[in-house]
């Protein structure tokens with residue numbers, strides 16, 4: 001098969017790396033990709049939100065299947081665009097159509113879906129611009145901390161959690177004034193969930209599903225979960241506090257009702273469902289859905305999947321996922337993210353990266369890098385994901401961290417406590 005993978009981050013490098021291992025793969029193209037994906041396939045320099053350009057590339061390269069990495073093309077309807085075009089309508093697109101993508105594209109849609117299908121989640125109310133007074137009145141009925149969410153996509157910045165009601169009131173005004181444009185003209189206010197977070201990933205063809213490895217992500221910039229939120233500073237899979245009993249509850253209370261709910265609502269969904277969960281005393285509550293893999297979770301989830309990923313995606317596209325049995329390695333994967341100094345605030349780019357050929361037993365998935373005059377240089381906030389998979393978390397972390405110390409560039413920064421909090425559960 002010839003496959004086109006859309007995206008350009010560490011997630012896409014990890015997916016491309018896995019696809020490239022399949023004997024079923026003929027040619028792999030990644031658009032736009034990065035220097036990491038270029039080592040396992042052919043990068044195509046195109047704008048993935050320009051659906052016409054994507055379709056031209058599909059036709060020109062005789063692509064048999066398209067896998068969409070990030071959410072934005074899905075929320076903007078790339079799958080629907082393929083289906084309505086005679087030239088490419090028969091090419092499977094892995095990733096939901098616009099309606100299913102609303103699970104990530106609209107918090108209000110996602111919450112209503114969960115309530116409708118009795119999926120455990122925080123109680124909530126939704127307000128639209130102009131209802132400032134009503135929204136603030138609702139806050140007075142809640143206990144702090146207050147959780148405010150812009151309805152639409154806001155580049156991971158649309159959630160504000162505040163202990164102080166005055167601060168929360170200001171956030172309501174800012175959101176309704178268009179802090180995130182149309183995305184924050186509607187807001188969801190919800191109950192604060194206690195517990196410990198993890199991410200669970202499901203691949204579905206709309207009827208059957210396979211559960212991929214779960215992972216824990218480290219979102220804050222500083223050790224001990226301090227400082228600003230980032231795209232993710234590291235990840236670990238498996239998650240020791242997600243034992244068999246807990247994961248069974250996730251399947252029974254969340255995954256099955258989600259798949260059945262999609263069917264019942266007439267939403268044909270082929271792709272990934274990423275379930276952000278809170279484990280509250282052994283009980284799962286859904287924080288959010290995403291319609292794609294997580295980043296950096298993918299960099300630890302993918303290495304633990306023993307199946308042929310091309311086959312999994314092919315069966316998903318054909319609606320035959322029930323023919324497949326998922327096989328997951330019991331080894332532990334860890335990833336440590338190297339970021340640019342200053343991230344997630346302002347940071348410089350273009351710093352030459354050294355040591356990439358000196359690391360051992362670790363895969364450096366490229367997140368924000370670029371090839372300039374024969375050198376790999378930094379080109380984003382998150383630069384590299386250093387993944388190791390081995391028999392224990394300690395061993396994997398040791399090797400990921402050894403690689404983190406070997407790789408060099410001006411301003412290099414990383415958290416030093418990835419996975420430390422999980423030791424108490426082992």
Ligand code: AMP
Pocket residue numbers: 122147156159161190191192193194197276287288
């Ligand atoms: P989201 O963009 O929905 O993932 O929210 C970002 C982060 O905010 C989540 O990863 C959680 O850490 C936190 N969060 C969101 N909703 C809640 C909630 N209802 N209770 C507690 N924490 C939350």
Ligand code: GLY
Pocket residue numbers: 217231232290293294295296297
């Ligand atoms: N790591 C969280 C996300 O991909 O949304």
